[in-house]
Amino acid sequence: MPQPPSAAQRDEPVIRERGDACPGALRLHAADDGYLARVRIPGGLLTAAQASVLGLAADRFGDGHLELTSRGNVQLRGLADDCGAALAQLLTSAGLLPAPSHERVRNIVATPMSGILSAGRPHVTPWVGELDRLLCASARAAALSGRFLFALDDGRGDVAALDPDVTVLGRSDGRALVRLGAGADAVEVAQADAPRAALLAAEYFLDSADTAGTRAWRVAELPAEHALDAGEFAVRLDAAGIAATRVPEVAWPYAPPPEPWGPGIGNTTPLCVLPPLGRLSTDQWRLLVQVADRGGSGLRITPWRTVILPSAATRRPIDGYARIQAAGLVVAPDSPWQSVTACTGRPGCAKSLADVRADARAVVQETAGELPVHWSGCERRCGHPRGTAWVDLVATPHGYELDARPTPYTRLAAALTAARTTTPPASQ
Missing domain, CATH: 3.30.413 (Sulfite Reductase Hemoprotein; domain 1)
Known part of the structure; x- marks a missing residue:
């Protein structure tokens, strides 16, 4: 979807006359090839069992393909207009639809390589589950648009570069920085408080949006007089029992997205897989699930339409690397794809x-x-x-x-x- 201009690029505030129309797993979108469902995958994290259910859904209700989105979610296309209830039931059984009232606001991206070959960096994967739990438990958070984005970055700066509305940047000293929109400043909190601070940042945005009356969907759309302020946010966190300090100038890091690489050494290694144009058949998808499962891991969908297998059975017992290559998926560096x-x-x-x-x-x-x-x-x-x-x-x-x-x-x-x-x- 096209994004609104930033505050620096526009003279007039964005005024929304309706709620956003982003599709979800319950709100299906009518396309020329049938209906479309977008399943939110917080942090891109899937167990092998959950991934298997998505493949089943694509075959049972859709066109036999899965699409990866620029926020690490999964889309199913070619759906019939009467499959909504059955699809929701199947997703719920796999834990992919924990809070129907919040299913479109669970937009969380996270550093996909966190905890994998990343010594010295905080492991942000546990933050994903905690923030998702807090989001789903917050009645206030249900008012967020389907465009509002959280980013949980382990300090390298990969997902922090994706124009998130709330960024949590981990540090090696047990602290974390929380940034509002594209601000140069941030608020420092303990890492244990980071997920709750991210939720409170979203609720601060909703308060400002309500006061502005422009029905803003994202932080960048707030009028200048209602822009979020890190100092005020720190005060809000202190009032909620979270010790917080404003940091006026932050040197935000940047890291490029992970790229496909070779199979490494040994029978079980991490693997980054690139499906051309972010689209997989269910046969290709099930192969990834099998290689991940036999390696003892799940799958991580990245915002760059790749799939990380934290522990893939690349050689014995199933020769996963060669099979993935033979299936038409990219697992080698320097591919034009x-x-x-x-x-x-x-x-x-x-x-x-x-x-x-x-x-x-x-x-x-x-x-x-x-x-x-x-x-x-x-x-x-x-x-x-x-x-x-x-x-x-x-x-x-x-x-x-x-x-x-x-x-x-x-x-x-x-x-x-x-x-x-x-x-x-x-x-x-």
């Missing part, structure tokens, strides 16, 4: 002017070595990357247009005429 993303495109989206996924596949080799390219079926540019530089390739009624970023895509431009596989209907 690392620099290609796309929206749904045709035929799934009525607004799209092209089958962008087919076109991206046709010229994927032409993007190797360049900045990431995001293929958009229309000017809305849905699903574009965050936390990194990229260029937009946007479908128009007459072909594709490359945005004005100063990047020489001569090879890609030369291939676009041959790549265009679809022509918009005459009515467009």
